[in-house]
Amino acid sequence: MIRIIFTLVAVQLKKFFRQPAILFWAIAFPVVITWVLGVAFDHNGKAEPLKIGLVGVLPDPSPLSELSEVKWIHVSTENDVRKALREGSFSVYITTSGTTPVVHYDPKNSDAKLTYLSLEKQLADRRGGSTLKMEPITQKGARYIDFLLPGMAALSIMNSCIWGIGWGIIEMRMKKMLRRIMATPIPKSAFPIAQFISRYVVSLFELLVLYGFAHFYFGTSIQGSIWGLIAMITAGNFAFGGIALMVGSRTDNTTVGNGLINAVTLPMMILSGVFFSYRNFPTWACGVIQYLPLTLIADSFRLIFNEPVGISAVALPVSILVVTGIITTTMGLRMFKWH
Amino acid sequence: MTAVDSVSITINTGEAVGLLGPNGAGKTTFLEMIEGITPATSGTLRVFGKEWKGHETELRGKIGLCFQETQFMDRLTVLETLRLFASFYRLPSTRADDVIGLVNLTEKKHTYVEQLSGGQRQRVAIAIAVLNEPQLLMLDEPTTGLDPRAREDIWTLIHSLKKSGLTLILTTHYMEEAESLCDRIIMMNRGKIVTDGTLAELHAKNPAPTIVRQSTLNDLFAALTGQDLGKS
Ligand SMILES: Nc1ncnc2c1ncn2[C@@H]1O[C@H](COP(=O)(O)OP(=O)(O)OP(=O)(O)O)[C@@H](O)[C@H]1O
Ligand SMILES: [Mg+2]
Numbered sequence: 023m024i025r026i027i028f029t030l031v032a033v034q035l036k037k038f039f040r041q042p043a044i045l046f047w048a049i050a051f052p053v054v055i056t057w058v059l060g061v062a063f064d065h066n067g068k069a070e071p072l073k074i075g076l077v078g079v080l081p082d083p084s085p086l087s088e089l090s091e092v093k094w095i096h097v098s099t100e101n102d103v104r105k106a107l108r109e110g111s112f113s114v115y116i117t118t119s120g121t122t123p124v125v126h127y128d129p130k131n132s133d134a135k136l137t138y139l140s141l142e143k144q145l146a147d148r149r150g151g152s153t154l155k156m157e158p159i160t161q162k163g164a165r166y167i168d169f170l171l172p173g174m175a176a177l178s179i180m181n182s183c184i185w186g187i188g189w190g191i192i193e194m195r196m197k198k199m200l201r202r203i204m205a206t207p208i209p210k211s212a213f214p215i216a217q218f219i220s221r222y223v224v225s226l227f228e229l230l231v232l233y234g235f236a237h238f239y240f241g242t243s244i245q246g247s248i249w250g251l252i253a254m255i256t257a258g259n260f261a262f263g264g265i266a267l268m269v270g271s272r273t274d275n276t277t278v279g280n281g282l283i284n285a286v287t288l289p290m291m292i293l294s295g296v297f298f299s300y301r302n303f304p305t306w307a308c309g310v311i312q313y314l315p316l317t318l319i320a321d322s323f324r325l326i327f328n329e330p331v332g333i334s335a336v337a338l339p340v341s342i343l344v345v346t347g348i349i350t351t352t353m354g355l356r357m358f359k360w361h
Numbered sequence: 362m363t364a365v366d367s368v369s370i371t372i373n374t375g376e377a378v379g380l381l382g383p384n385g386a387g388k389t390t391f392l393e394m395i396e397g398i399t400p401a402t403s404g405t406l407r408v409f410g411k412e413w414k415g416h417e418t419e420l421r422g423k424i425g426l427c428f429q430e431t432q433f434m435d436r437l438t439v440l441e442t443l444r445l446f447a448s449f450y451r452l453p454s455t456r457a458d459d460v461i462g463l464v465n466l467t468e469k470k471h472t473y474v475e476q477l478s479g480g481q482r483q484r485v486a487i488a489i490a491v492l493n494e495p496q497l498l499m500l501d502e503p504t505t506g507l508d509p510r511a512r513e514d515i516w517t518l519i520h521s522l523k524k525s526g527l528t529l530i531l532t533t534h535y536m537e538e539a540e541s542l543c544d545r546i547i548m549m550n551r552g553k554i555v556t557d558g559t560l561a562e563l564h565a566k567n568p569a570p571t572i573v574r575q576s577t578l579n580d581l582f583a584a585l586t587g588q589d590l591g592k593s
Contacts, residue, residue: 197432206449
């Protein structure tokens with residue numbers, strides 16, 4: 023019995039260590055991700071200051087102005103507040119009515135709630151009691167759901183393409199289906215084109231279901247240009263279709279395929295501000311993050327969903343995504359292994 | 362390593378060639394070279410007088426093939442699978458029904474391919490191979506795993522295709538199959554051709570002819586290589 027277990031363990035270990043690609047994805051990749059999130063984005067060991075929006079000025083004197091661990095972001099107009107909330111520059115803001123500061127946030131947003139609680143705690147520590155007045159944000163376009171839904175829609179495009187196309191191709195290669203198909207007179211381009219189109223259809227359907235749910239449950243509606251939205255969905259699918267083609271272009275190994283897919287999707291899922299705003303990352307990082315495909319889609323969706331903007335408002339991100347799609351598709355096809 | 366080493370042969374139109382040899386002899390590799398799947402590191406290869414490069418689509422339309430192992434798409438029925446491949450050859454989808462009849466799978470037409478038995482799946486693979494009425498048909502162990510009845514059905518099918526001038530190359534471990542279907546036998550061992558000739562020529566070469574037909578090729582292989590070809 024012990025010998026059997028010993029041999030089995032030895033076999034498993036051999037299997038593992040004989041595949042360098044697996045070693046990379048299983049060992050090196052998690053280390054890299056941990057480093058990126060834990061070290062690169064560390065605030066020099068200090069606690070991150072609370073980012074709080076401030077409309078107007080604080081009454082003088084106010085316990086709030088004495089807080090040291092708060093970074094005040096000054097905004098003047100209603101519009102600026104909405105923009106900041108949409109982008110996640112802050113999720114809590116303060117207005118003053120008379121001498122009492124009023125804190126606004128969406129209690130459904132866990133990030134905002136945490137900020138509020140820690141603000142309250144700071145005050146209490148100082149004064150032995152908090153005098154904050156709280157008012158929940160219920161205005162459409164500024165709620166957490168208005169932030170979350172567009173992000174989820176963007177995420178669904180990414181996952182649908184990467185898993186559907188990328189994983190689909192890897193599986194077909196693994197089962198030797200690809201080489202069987204390629205042994206027929208099918209034009210090579212027909213295969214990726216069919217993949218793109220079928221994914222596009224699936225993606226439209228997924229988005230419709232998601233939107234339908236949000237519409238009836240949260241009263242979400244689209245404020246901006248519907249053509250802008252369609253252009254964005256199309257460009258997003260194209261860009262991620264190309265990325266998926268690259269992901270699936272060579273390997274026929276499940277573990278490597280899984281690793282590659284995670285390497286592409288995981289960082290974007292964390293960085294691109296789907297669940298929480300990427301504005302929490304250092305400024306230098308934001309400069310990069312805002313051009314990641316998922317961020318481009320999520321930010322544009324947020325804009326179109328919540329503001330009455332025209333198609334021109336998303337022209338730049340759409341163009342970037344189309345170029346990304348062209349480059350990745352070309353490279354993916356160049357590297358493609360049919361057998 | 363070299364799977365197929367310095368092989369030089371010509372196969373004529375209408376010929377039926379059987380590739381024989383033990384496991385790992387290089388049969389599959391050789392066949393896949395002809396099929397334009399595995400590129401040869403050196404030398405030239407012409408199919409219908411043309412090299413693969415630059416004539417892919419044209420040649421693919423004229424040949425039919427069946428790999429040693431292929432899985433088909435999940436959640437697709439036999440009929441849907443064949444219609445898919447029919448579309449690749451730009452054939453009418455009724456052609457799918459025809460070939461399903463040819464390989465006796467009409468009853469299983471609406472069954473998912475992954476729910477078929479191994480032998481039935483093999484018949485789907487053969488149905489795909491003959492879908493485009495190929496002029497050159499290449500089958501890698503087409504009847505391995507088939508029951509005797511199904512095997513004879515496939516033989517009958519191939520015989521009827523041969524009447525229309527089909528060129529056939531197949532690999533097999535079954536002597537009867539080679540004898541029933543092939544006019545010419547090529548025996549391979551360690552990537553090299555050890556013998557090549559018509560059945561009659563091979564029988565004449567055999568240093569120790571035996572009465573039982575089925576064992577003669579086996580004996581011949583043993584005599585030529587000092588190795589046993591294995592019993593079917
Ligand atoms: N993908 C591969 N990588 C490396 N070597 C391979 C690969 N495929 C086949 N070979 C080697 O090439 C040689 C010939 O293999 P091949 O599949 O052509 O044999 P075969 O005659 O078809 O055998 P079988 O009767 O078992 O089907 C074998 O020694 C095999 O190990
Ligand atoms: Mg073989």
